[in-house]
Amino acid sequence: MRPLHERFLDDVAAERQRLSRRRVLAGSAKLAGGGALAFAVTAAPGRPGLAGVRAQDAFEDDVAVLNYALTLEHLEYAFYRDGLEQFTDADFGQGPFNLSISDFLAAIRDHEQAHVEALTATITDLGGDPVSEAEYDFGYTDAASFLSTAQALETTGVSAYDGAGQFLADPGLLTVAGTIVAVEARHSSYLNLINGLLPFPAAFEEPLTPTEVLDIAGPFIVAEVAAEGSDDAATEEAEGTGAEATPQATMETEPTEEPPANVEAAPPTEETEETVEDLEVILVEVEDDEATPSG
Amino acid sequence: MQTHDEILAGVAGVQERRSSRRGVLRGAAAGGALTLAAGIGSAPRAAAQNGAGDAVSVLNYALTLEHLENVFYRDGLAAIGPAAFDTFGFDGTVFDYLAEIGANETAHVETLTSVITDLGGEPVAEGTYDFGDAFASVETFLATAQALENTGVDAYTGAAQFLIDEDELLTAALTIHGVEARHAAYLNILNDTSPFPDAFDEPLTPAEVVAIASDFINDAEVATPAAFEGGDASGAAAGTAGA
Numbered sequence: 001m002r003p004l005h006e007r008f009l010d011d012v013a014a015e016r017q018r019l020s021r022r023r024v025l026a027g028s029a030k031l032a033g034g035g036a037l038a039f040a041v042t043a044a045p046g047r048p049g050l051a052g053v054r055a056q057d058a059f060e061d062d063v064a065v066l067n068y069a070l071t072l073e074h075l076e077y078a079f080y081r082d083g084l085e086q087f088t089d090a091d092f093g094q095g096p097f098n099l100s101i102s103d104f105l106a107a108i109r110d111h112e113q114a115h116v117e118a119l120t121a122t123i124t125d126l127g128g129d130p131v132s133e134a135e136y137d138f139g140y141t142d143a144a145s146f147l148s149t150a151q152a153l154e155t156t157g158v159s160a161y162d163g164a165g166q167f168l169a170d171p172g173l174l175t176v177a178g179t180i181v182a183v184e185a186r187h188s189s190y191l192n193l194i195n196g197l198l199p200f201p202a203a204f205e206e207p208l209t210p211t212e213v214l215d216i217a218g219p220f221i222v223a224e225v226a227a228e229g230s231d232d233a234a235t236e237e238a239e240g241t242g243a244e245a246t247p248q249a250t251m252e253t254e255p256t257e258e259p260p261a262n263v264e265a266a267p268p269t270e271e272t273e274e275t276v277e278d279l280e281v282i283l284v285e286v287e288d289d290e291a292t293p294s295g
Numbered sequence: 296m297q298t299h300d301e302i303l304a305g306v307a308g309v310q311e312r313r314s315s316r317r318g319v320l321r322g323a324a325a326g327g328a329l330t331l332a333a334g335i336g337s338a339p340r341a342a343a344q345n346g347a348g349d350a351v352s353v354l355n356y357a358l359t360l361e362h363l364e365n366v367f368y369r370d371g372l373a374a375i376g377p378a379a380f381d382t383f384g385f386d387g388t389v390f391d392y393l394a395e396i397g398a399n400e401t402a403h404v405e406t407l408t409s410v411i412t413d414l415g416g417e418p419v420a421e422g423t424y425d426f427g428d429a430f431a432s433v434e435t436f437l438a439t440a441q442a443l444e445n446t447g448v449d450a451y452t453g454a455a456q457f458l459i460d461e462d463e464l465l466t467a468a469l470t471i472h473g474v475e476a477r478h479a480a481y482l483n484i485l486n487d488t489s490p491f492p493d494a495f496d497e498p499l500t501p502a503e504v505v506a507i508a509s510d511f512i513n514d515a516e517v518a519t520p521a522a523f524e525g526g527d528a529s530g531a532a533a534g535t536a537g538a
Contacts, residue, residue, distance in 0.1 A: 096484050097484070097487060104489070104490070104491075107489065107491060108491065110494065111491060111493075114494035114495070115494065118495075158473045161469070162466060162469040162470055162473060165455070165465060165466065166462035166463075166465050166466050168459070169459075171456035171457075171459050172456070174455055174456050174459055175452065175453070175455065175456050175498050176495075178451070178452040178453075178455045178469070178472065178496070179452055179495040179497065179498060180495060180496075181469065181472070181473060181476075182448050182451075182452055182472065182473070182476040182496035183476075183491055183493070183494060183495060183496055184473075185472075185473040185474070185476035185477050185480070186476050186477070186479065186483075186490050186491040186496075187480075188473075188477065189476070189477035189478075189480035189481055189490060190480055190484070190490045190491065192477075193481065198392070198395060199392070199477050199478075199480065199481045200395060200396065200399060200474055200477040200478055200481070202399075202474070203398070203399040203402035203403060203471075203474060204402070204406075204467075204470040204471060204474060205469070205470040205471075205472075205474060206470070207466050207469065207470060
């Protein structure tokens with residue numbers, strides 16, 4: 001069986017190809033992130049048309065959008081936190097200007113942690129239930145596959161924010177999302193560079209719908225850890241499954257009642273693949289754009 | 296004529312104001328959570344009144360910056376030439392990558408121009424610019440490029456909220472925003488600074504951006520749409536918009 005990260009990369013490539021293909025059909029297609037689509041066809045004869053372009057997925061409210069973002073930030077943070085425990089500086093070697101790659105990866109990890117904390121606090125402030133960290137399997141086998149997975153994750157993250165931004169109703173939250181997605185794009189640029197790719201592969205990012213993002217990121221999510229309410233994290237606190245547990249899980253979020261223990265390391269309560277479905281509860285999925293004939 | 300140093304000093308001034316503002320906020324509470332809270336507090340401004348006309352203003356603001364960037368790379372890379380980059384010592388791809396950035400900026404200009412026209416607006420034209428001594432050496436070119444790109448990212452971050460009622464235009468703007476951030480990260484690296492210096496980028500208001508960009512622009516055609524001035528710290532939103 002092929003490593004998960006390879007399948008993931010293939011998924012990303014396939015998704016992008018599909019989007020490109022759809023872009024050709026631009027004139028009449030109903031697409032998520034339609035503006036970008038219109039933008040992308042500028043080179044073609046005629047003008048980009050903005051009419052009739054609509055996103056396919058929608059969210060119930062701003063909290064749902066933020067929880068979607070938080071789901072991805074949890075995934076990214078866990079990816080770097082746990083991955084960096086497993087590799088040494090030497091495994092990664094040196095990047096541009098002989099600067100240590102692992103130092104930059106640590107900075108990215110810290111950013112993702114800050115995003116998790118900020119989104120969690122904001123969702124709580126808004127009266128919502130922030131989603132918890134899940135259990136993941138990223139499938140990388142060495143530093144090189146870790147880096148290529150990182151590259152794909154960050155790129156997907158940018159696309160996810162770009163696709164979801166339009167669903168935010170609060171301008172302040174939109175600005176905040178903008179301050180995060182810019183940093184994700186910076187990460188992606190750097191990771192492209194050290195993976196030998198052009199840091200800016202196109203003049204426009206590709207926005208992805210939540211469904212498309214879940215298709216890509218869902219396979220990484222093995223099980224949901226903490227269950228429903230926000231208090232559950234405290235009661236379900238437990239020792240981790242070993243190597244993934246990190247000693248520095250000191251979260252400086254707005255203190256709720258829960259002890260700042262190794263919340264992330266709780267064992268999976270149920271080992272099912274219903275996680276993706278659970279995630280989709282976050283989303284109010286209107287329709288599958290593939291199944292919808294364009295108008 | 297402004298020297299390169301003066302221009303960068305202007306940028307640094309704005310960056311410094313932002314840092315101290317941020318520092319004050321940071322002191323009050325913990326980290327990223329605060330950043331979000333601050334974002335919530337500083338809500339709508341001009342966004343609520345946005346209609347198609349305002350959307351054109353926002354896009355023209357973006358186009359003004361894209362023109363500036365486009366000309367910077369087009370003229371600067373032509374003036375300096377690839378050979379000067381051979382000794383820069385990175386990995387031999389720098390000139391080509393910068394040319395790629397320039398091509399991205401050209402695409403942004405063309406697209407924004409086209410979309411503004413489609414919306415019935417009048418796209419701002421390319422102006423004449425003064426980049427000081429930015430084209431005197433690879434180093435000054437890269438330092439100026441870094442400042443321009445980071446300012447561009449912050450400009451889009453700050454202006455996105457004005458498109459909140461225009462989903463498609465907002466999404467389109469975000470797809471440009473991300474690419475500007477990619478450019479900024481790369482140029483930070485070339486300037487030997489972190490590609491991602493903070494967990495959150497900082498939005499700049501149009502007033503702050505114009506203060507920076509107007510240093511480079513000779514013919515005073517900086518798009519400062521009326522709809523925007525309500526977003527400035529001046530607080531003259533209603534008066535300006537209604538004027």
